[in-house]
Amino acid sequence: DGGITQSPKYLFRKEGQNVTLSCEQNLNHDAMYWYRQDPGQGLRLIYYSQIVNDFQKGDIAEGYSVSREKKESFPLTVTSAQKNPTAFYLCASPGRVKGAPVYFGEGSWLTVV
Amino acid sequence: AQTVTQSQPEMSVQEAETVTLSCTYDTSESDYYLFWYKQPPSRQMILVIRQEAYKQQNATENRFSVNFQKAAKSFSLKISDSQLGDAAMYFCAYRSADNNNDMRFGAGTRLTVKP
Numbered sequence: 001d002g003g004i005t006q007s008p009k010y011l012f013r014k015e016g017q018n019v020t021l022s023c024e025q026n027l028n029h030d031a032m033y034w035y036r037q038d039p040g041q042g043l044r045l046i047y048y049s050q051i052v053n054d055f056q057k058g059d060i061a062e063g064y065s066v067s068r069e070k071k072e073s074f075p076l077t078v079t080s081a082q083k084n085p086t087a088f089y090l091c092a093s094p095g096r097v098k099g100a101p102v103y104f105g106e107g108s109w110l111t112v113v
Numbered sequence: 114a115q116t117v118t119q120s121q122p123e124m125s126v127q128e129a130e131t132v133t134l135s136c137t138y139d140t141s142e143s144d145y146y147l148f149w150y151k152q153p154p155s156r157q158m159i160l161v162i163r164q165e166a167y168k169q170q171n172a173t174e175n176r177f178s179v180n181f182q183k184a185a186k187s188f189s190l191k192i193s194d195s196q197l198g199d200a201a202m203y204f205c206a207y208r209s210a211d212n213n214n215d216m217r218f219g220a221g222t223r224l225t226v227k228p
Contacts, residue, residue, distance in 0.1 A: 031214040037156075042204065042220035050214050088156060094216055099146040099165060099208065102216055104158035 002027045006091050006105035012113050013078065013085065021076045021108045023091035029103075032074035033092040036060060037107075043090065049074055078110060086112050117207050119219035126195045127227050133180075134190045134222045136205030144210035147181065147188045152202040152221075161203070164188065166210075192224075200226045 004025045013019045025032065031050045035043040045058030049068040063082025068074055078085045091105040116139045126132035138147070149161040164172045164181050171179050176193045192199055202221045209215040 043218045048214065094208065094214055098210055101148060101160045101163060107156050
């Protein structure tokens, strides 16, 4: 079945470390998104990519970086510059058909220790 | 930019009763799509219902229905015969028809279902 796979589901980061969250999709979608969700809060857009080798900053891009070398993959790196990275991270991809729903991965929990 | 507002951070409903979650949005576009997503404690995002702006008829999916008021830019979700499994965070979302990759979410409403 087609879908979005995020890994790892749980990740612990030490202060000063960079960590990378993986997002892979086999839906043949062009666009991919990264959202951050803090406990009890909504979704905030970090970065999005509409096509391979292109991406744009979302509302809270500071302290994060992404790459889009392949259509299927959109990894998110949480850098040491992100002062409060503990959160739930969701990868998503909107359907290609006009008005199609957005598909989501199962998310990754990142905790700073 | 399009904004989506959910004015009710939390709602509660008695099991078997009906509850309505509110959503308003701001847009200058005439063609767009609206969605309600459910996020249970597992955090998996689940599509509940979808509405196309050009369709006057309100969408319905089993116990879930919407009241879409285009002129008022309002898109509320009604859950009938509430069940314990309906307890979740609910997000209203807007997707542009002109820019297929432009999608915005509201801040969410946490629904509690009391037995």
